[in-house]
Amino acid sequence: MGKVYDIAIIGGGAAGLYAAAALSSYKKEKGGIEAILLEKMHRCGLKIGITGKGRCNLTNTKPWNEFATHIHPKNVFLKNAFYASSNTAVMENFERMGLPLVVERGDRVFPQSMKALDVVSTLERHILQGGVQLRKNAEVSSLEKGADGVFSIICSDGFECSAKKVIVATGGLSYQTTGSSGDGYAFAKGLGHKITPLFPSLTALKPKNYKEEFYGISLKNVSVQLAVNGDVVQEEFGDLDFTNGGIEGPIGFKVSRKGVHSIINGQKVELRLDMKPAVSLEQLAKRIEREAAEIKGDKLKGILPKLLPAKLVKLFIEGNNGLSMTNLAQKLKCWVFPINDYVGYERCVVTAGGVSLQEVSQKTMESKLVPGLYFAGEVLDLDGDTGGYNLQIAFSTGALAAQSAAASLTR
Numbered sequence: 001m002g003k004v005y006d007i008a009i010i011g012g013g014a015a016g017l018y019a020a021a022a023l024s025s026y027k028k029e030k031g032g033i034e035a036i037l038l039e040k041m042h043r044c045g046l047k048i049g050i051t052g053k054g055r056c057n058l059t060n061t062k063p064w065n066e067f068a069t070h071i072h073p074k075n076v077f078l079k080n081a082f083y084a085s086s087n088t089a090v091m092e093n094f095e096r097m098g099l100p101l102v103v104e105r106g107d108r109v110f111p112q113s114m115k116a117l118d119v120v121s122t123l124e125r126h127i128l129q130g131g132v133q134l135r136k137n138a139e140v141s142s143l144e145k146g147a148d149g150v151f152s153i154i155c156s157d158g159f160e161c162s163a164k165k166v167i168v169a170t171g172g173l174s175y176q177t178t179g180s181s182g183d184g185y186a187f188a189k190g191l192g193h194k195i196t197p198l199f200p201s202l203t204a205l206k207p208k209n210y211k212e213e214f215y216g217i218s219l220k221n222v223s224v225q226l227a228v229n230g231d232v233v234q235e236e237f238g239d240l241d242f243t244n245g246g247i248e249g250p251i252g253f254k255v256s257r258k259g260v261h262s263i264i265n266g267q268k269v270e271l272r273l274d275m276k277p278a279v280s281l282e283q284l285a286k287r288i289e290r291e292a293a294e295i296k297g298d299k300l301k302g303i304l305p306k307l308l309p310a311k312l313v314k315l316f317i318e319g320n321n322g323l324s325m326t327n328l329a330q331k332l333k334c335w336v337f338p339i340n341d342y343v344g345y346e347r348c349v350v351t352a353g354g355v356s357l358q359e360v361s362q363k364t365m366e367s368k369l370v371p372g373l374y375f376a377g378e379v380l381d382l383d384g385d386t387g388g389y390n391l392q393i394a395f396s397t398g399a400l401a402a403q404s405a406a407a408s409l410t411r
């Protein structure tokens, strides 16, 4: 049924495109491989197009020991893939393919053009130059392995082909209009793989009784603690945004993984916001006492605008029942937001959970259960913080899957 390819890649997102680009390079060097990339949407890399607010933060320059602290749930799984196609190797590769890059604050890497779609066009150009076939509007609806060891692939438009090796790079569940709607989990399950529980990560946490008046408030250099069942399980320092979704921004996203997971598990979740993390409670109390001494009339009303952005003053008073001059410092150091909800896949950055890492070789990305089947990118139970980590996961695992699949064919 249909043509027999050596390698078929399902999904033309970050992982699939990078895998196909690696195959193109391999083909140019060693020749002889017939490969096809099947992408369900009318264009490849629709999600790449919305990354980094349209600028695409494509990796992060941190060395592995620091980089690894931003990978979940088991960073050691990524180590081989990272060393085989590291952040610096990925950067060199993009530059070689004709995409100049720049490094910004926080070691984050972007295309110099600041256009995410340039990442897609660079990869597509390289793929086509190397002779890997690219088929768009090709939604794979069935993936099966025959007794002869060859995979049969059927697309919903009737296109059929076979492949000796298959790389599943179908992404996660977030922003489904970009094409990632979880098909890869079904393919993996159908072939006997376990899928660990899926949940949204890098998303907004919604406080109880959240009010519209919070929308648009951004706080710089604050600290937030995530408390689960009363115990502090994570603390982050940096910037925080209140949006129509809830509490997010760089440090809101960082605590969201554990926050969402705990809510799903029925645990009691709180965010404790310290708006003055640079000073101790004692120092803050003394400062308040000193400044209050000069205020005539209502001291609480007089001092709050000196301590908080104007937009927050009223909300702070309302949100801290029983607020008085005596407990003001304490409340500024610990404003408690009970959290009972979060923004789902429609607007989260990444899907946590996925194809169980126990059943995939970290040296090759090949399934330990189904020889010839490989996984790459977000479909795996592997995700990162914001800062370019998720795309690097996709590039490293995509490249390793492609190189391993190609090498096993030529062996």
Ligand SMILES: Cc1cc2nc3c(=O)[nH]c(=O)nc-3n(C[C@H](O)[C@H](O)[C@H](O)COP(=O)(O)OP(=O)(O)OC[C@H]3O[C@@H](n4cnc5c(N)ncnc54)[C@H](O)[C@@H]3O)c2cc1C
Residues within 6 Å of the ligand: 010, 011, 012, 013, 014, 015, 016, 038, 039, 040, 041, 044, 045, 046, 047, 048, 050, 051, 052, 053, 056, 057, 058, 059, 138, 139, 140, 141, 169, 170, 171, 172, 174, 175, 178, 179, 180, 181, 182, 183, 184, 348, 349, 350, 376, 377, 378, 379, 387, 388, 389, 390, 391, 392, 394
């Ligand atoms: C708003 C937003 C901003 C982000 N910004 C950044 C950032 O700046 N830096 C960063 O590192 N990460 C960022 N991410 C995360 C990053 O985009 C993803 O982790 C990454 O794209 C995952 O790559 P992937 O190839 O595994 O999946 P995807 O990029 O989602 O690609 C999967 C592809 O598979 C295709 N597909 C699915 N099912 C089928 C099927 N049945 N047949 C054929 N094709 C199929 C889909 O159409 C899609 O093109 C962001 C995510 C979002 C949502």
